[in-house]
Amino acid sequence: GAGVSQSPSNKVTEKGKDVELRCDPISGHTALYWYRQSLGQGLEFLIYFQGNSAPDKSGLPSDRFSAERTGGSVSTLTIQRTQQEDSAVYLCASSFGGVEPQHFGDGTRLSIL
């Protein structure tokens, strides 16, 4: 079956622009997570959705970052007024929730010029 799908796979943009990153979870997975992977910071949690609600958004680094999930499926991570320190690989994961393991997409590599 299809895994977690993320788009675009690569995004290059200028500092100050807004970007949207998309995640299509595995069908039936109610939990969805966003992480960021960058040199020197490792893998950092950003936000967790259960259905369309976000009970844990404590990892979002600033108010320039926001995320939403609609229909209990697709999620979009938006970064406004991008900065060079936002350059990283953004990973999305989904699961059935509970103690079920998370399944990851291949990520979006974001580069801010």
Place this chain on the structure above:
Amino acid sequence: GDSVTQMEGPVTLSEEAFLTINCTYTATGYPSLFWYVQYPGEGLQLLLKATKADDKGSNKGFEATYRKETTSFHLEKGSVQVSDSAVYFCALSRTSGSRLTFGEGTQLTVNP
């Protein structure tokens, strides 16, 4: 807060050598423990998991045992292959549905 510490890398081995990557954790309660593997240009793949003390997770010849007394979850494989070259991440999840907390990752290179 929760934390995961992995042995420093990179690790370079010859094919058929024995592999150990150390992982220790700090967390309250009884977390679930995981090993994920990341191949170049790809996302993370679950390698194995253990959800309670003394559980042994295993997959593709890799094993790890949940040791609560030493708060450890060391990854082992008896005979590595070139195709095992990747970055390995140890992680924990403290409560159901919660975030994963990752270690720093260990780069493994296996030479023929």
